[in-house]
Amino acid sequence: MPHVITQSCCSDGSCVYACPVNCIHPSPDEPGFATAEMLYIDPVACVDCGACVSACPVGAIAPDSKLTDKQLPFIELNAGFYPERPAGVKLPPTSKLAPVLPAPQVRRGEAELTVAVVGSGPAGMYAADELLTQKGVRVNVFDKLPTPFGLVRAGVAPDHQHTKGVTKLFDRISKQPRFTFYLNVEVGQHISHDELLKHHHAVLYTVGAPNDRRLDIGGMELPGTATATETVAWINGHPDFAGLDVDLRHERVVVVGNGNVALDVARILTANPDDLARTDISDTALAVLRGSAVREVVIAARRGPVDSAFTLPELIGLTSTAEVVLDAGDHDLVEQDLATATDTLAKAKLEILAKLPVAAELTGRPRIRLAYRLTPHRVLGTDRVSGVEFLRTGTDETVRIEAGLLLTSIGYRGAPIADLPFDEADAVVPNRDGRVIDPATGAAVTGAYVAGWIKRGPTGFIGTNKSCSMQTVSNLVDDFNAGLLADPSARPALLDNLIRSRQPEVVDARGWRAIDAAETARGEEQGRVRVKFTDVADMVAAAAAPAAPLAKRLLAGLLR
Incomplete structure (x- = not known):
């Protein structure tokens, strides 16, 4: 009875280290880990010990005999990652045990390392966890919101409660005695980078990529245009987006871009509100969805089916919970791509797409239509969005889709951080393995570090931030041990007094x-x-x- 990783996998990697027989890959030390859509359990090598189940922070692993009907495709998906081997051979010939990476060790006598972590999302909490694996470290975590955990709270769709379960791990981290929360405190407004350095050896920024990439076409200024990210934040009750105008009085919504966030939005907009009512969806969003007139969400992509940006696990989850269709022309594109596809993951996606029904006339049940080779040309409407005009990619053919709401989901951008350099082209803080560097000189900026999306760009999943943060923390500790970080000039107790004097509503x-x-x-x-x-x-x-x-x-x- 081998175990199976399901669609709620977050790529945390804890299961890899917990497994005694190295049957979970790719591991954090393997080249494909950072870009892997999920991790996979080898059904031949698995010894059914269950260690991975306890290690998984989001409850994504279960025996193959206990999967729901919706999870059954993951049996084949996990097995398909591994090569065939002769009978009786448990592990692939090149397999080796995944190394358990040692925690960085503070080696400066009685000196206590103090670190400010700016941002309490996954990268920040994983960094705090890595720092607190030993006694000689104190961590203060800052966030501009009164609530922690970043995109896990505000960016994961409410019908993915298993994924949000990683917050239980983060809560355990926050209860450690040398951990302090300073929530509802904005670095750059209530306290500066230089002031943080007076109270800490180092400042580690894990602020993500908060800005959406914008679609540069005419009409984007019209009411009825927004981004998928903003809409997910509104659905989740993020205070900055609680008043977002999400008008669902029209029968069709168009989403430009077909990554996982686009699928999340489409799935929520077509879901049964009674099912969502059991989740942590915001009351405002739930009320709007109950009165929705939407009957179709069109997910439009510039490129063809073989280049679909969504992951295979998300596609499996979507097609098992929602009505998903293709136009006849897009069905032909799928068949053409399937005939020539060589990449295993791309081929698996195409095989699922090829089984989707051809779109008929709209009925009473809301549906999702995947559309391909559509390049946005302009937004239609006068006082408000009434539709979108596309060009058939690579041609002059125009395609108009009537819609009352246009959402874009074409990527994210990091934002500049006060007092740190910024790479406008890549929208990240320039760094070398997490050490912030001055692009003019190539030298490290003393005491400044980054992890997460502001370090590497918007790639990976929740758990990808674990290995990313581990790398940064290891380098930070090495710098501390080498005497490269200045000791704080202010007494620790003065930090709390300073913050409370400037932000009386700080939340601990x-x-x-x-x-x-x-x-x-x-x-x-x-x-x-x-x-x-x-x-x-x-x-x-x-x-x-x-x-x-x-x-x-x-x-x-x-x-x-």
Whole structure:
């Protein structure tokens, strides 16, 4: 009964190190790890010990006999990653045990390493975890929102609750005694980079890539245009997007771009609101979806089916939960690409696409239509979006699609950080393995480090940030051991006083747990995972509320 990794895999890599027989690949030390769509368990080598199940932070691994009907395709997907071998041979000939990478060791006598981590998303929390593997380190984590965990809270679709389960790991990290949260504190506004360096040996930025790449065509200024990322944030109740105008009174929505975020938006916009009502979707989004007139979401891509940007696991998940169709012409494109495809993953995607039904007339049930070789030309409408005009890619043929809402999903860009250099072309902070460098001299900027998307660009998945952060932390500790980082000039206690003098509404770990408890309690009243606060003032008020009696808190913990 081999175990199987399913679509909610986050590529964290913990399962790789937990496996005693090296049957999970690619491992973090292998070249394909950073770009892998997911990890795969070798069904021949698996000894059914279950160690990977306990190690997985998002509950993505299960025995093949306990998979749901929707997860059954992952049996073949996991097995297909590995080469055939003679009977009785458990491991591929080139297989070797994945090395357990040692934690960096602080070696400066009695000196205590103090690090400020800016950003509390996956990269920041993984970095904090790596730093706190030893006693001689203190970590202060800053975030401009009163709630932590970044895109896990605000960017993962609400119907992917297993993926959001990684926050349980992050919560455990935040409870370590040398960890401190400074939430609702914006670095660059409430405290500067130089001031952080006065209180820490180093500042590690894990601020992601917060900006969307914009579509540069006429009409994008019209009401009824937005980005898929903004829409997912609105769906998740992010306070910066709680007031986003998402008009679903028209029967069709067009999404430009066909990556995983585009699929997420399309799936939510066509889902049964009663199913979403059990998740942590925002009340505002749920109410709008209940009144939606949308009957079709068109996901339009510039290139052909073989170049589809979505991952195979997401496609399997989408086609198992939603009605997905193709036009007859796009079906022909799929067949043409399938006949010449050589890449294993691309071929697997095409085989699924080839089985999709041909689009008929719209019916009462909302559906998703995948469309290919459409290059956006202009947005149609006067006072508001009424449609999109495309050019058939590589030709002068125009294709018009009527729609009341246009969402773009064509990538992300990092934003400049005050007092640090910035590479405008790649939209990252220039760095060498996480050490920030001055592009003019090529020298390292003392005490400044990066991890996550602001370091490597918007690539990878939640767990990819683990190996990325490990690399940066290893270099940071090496620099500390070598005496390259200046000791803080201010006493540790002065940092808390400084921050509270400038931001009286700072939220600490206790405050976050009060917010978490309040949201969970609100959810329990409605039979939901949680009901989120979507206003910063409400979050701050919940954070300041008196703690519940100990017995009540213990009971709540047992029930979760």
